[in-house]
Amino acid sequence: MPKAARKTHPARAAQQPLERLEALCLERGQRLTRQRRAVLRQLLVEGRALSAYELLERLRPEDGRSTPAGVYRALEFLMQAGVVHRLESTRSFILCEHPEAPHTGQLLICRGCGEVVEAEDERVSAATGRLGEQLGFSLDQRVVELTGLCGRCRTQHAAQAQ
Amino acid sequence: MPKAARKTHPARAAQQPLERLEALCLERGQRLTRQRRAVLRQLLVEGRALSAYELLERLRPEDGRSTPAGVYRALEFLMQAGVVHRLESTRSFILCEHPEAPHTGQLLICRGCGEVVEAEDERVSAATGRLGEQLGFSLDQRVVELTGLCGRCRTQHAAQAQ
DNA sequence: GCGGCAAGTGATACATTGTATCATTTGTCG
């Protein structure tokens, strides 16, 4: 499975969020501060989902004044901006893979290796939207988190069982 | 909107979980104990999602020895049995509305009144299943939680805005 | 520059949610 089919290229991944953030800050009179950049960068270099406290651990060495509240505030900002997603089922946070526009996606989580793949599946979006309508809900948040084993982990698992 | 279209009748709702639980206990050599019944009953009488600690508060008066661990253990058991669901996005627990068989459903959560409606939408299930296949995942858990305003709350909201 | 203002941070303390451990009790079966 070619990685490019699922993942944004790292160089672009690094650039796009910054662009979005700068635009958003201008628009709303907000600031793209040191702390917010630091959290974003950490999620980028790690390349996987991290809990708020894992982020804190990694930020402390370079900024001893980081606090839980600070990290959560930065994450809140980044989520509002649409460049970070929260994984409800693992209480962690991950960089958005499609930050070019705000969106409602789906997250697939491998319980073997922890990899998270972000999808934007039209059928799923349509189906959940229609379900909301049917039941008279006006939706403003859609959490779709699918957990299982990715292809790589499944073959490994099968190999070990023999 | 007729309630019967969405909700199992209370009398049945009370009966079905017990049947399922008794069957499951026989099958696995487990016990349907006082504590497990108490948690189930509390979720039933409350008729809405409760956090583990809200449950604990309500159980303490009638059983002063309840502990967090005990409540979580009971909830774990009830979830395994398929008669209770956990809402990841609100960290709470709710009685299953369709306990006749284990299933992967969708939960719609009203942020106005807290009502939770459980759906079993074939299109959503199919779409998420197909998405998993496409990305090479073998899924074993599907969290679909859609948050918004229910019809009632939306009309109230609109009325207040005037 | 500089005073005023909103946005953001630091520091502290606290609230909520979830687990680990181990001794004890309870139910079941022979």
Next chain:
DNA sequence: CGACAAATGATACAATGTATCACTTGCCGC
């Protein structure tokens, strides 16, 4: 009854998330 697994009680703790308020920072108009 006695043995055994299932379940609980008790305690302590880990992990996750927020409230508050004084202080700082950047920006804007003067």
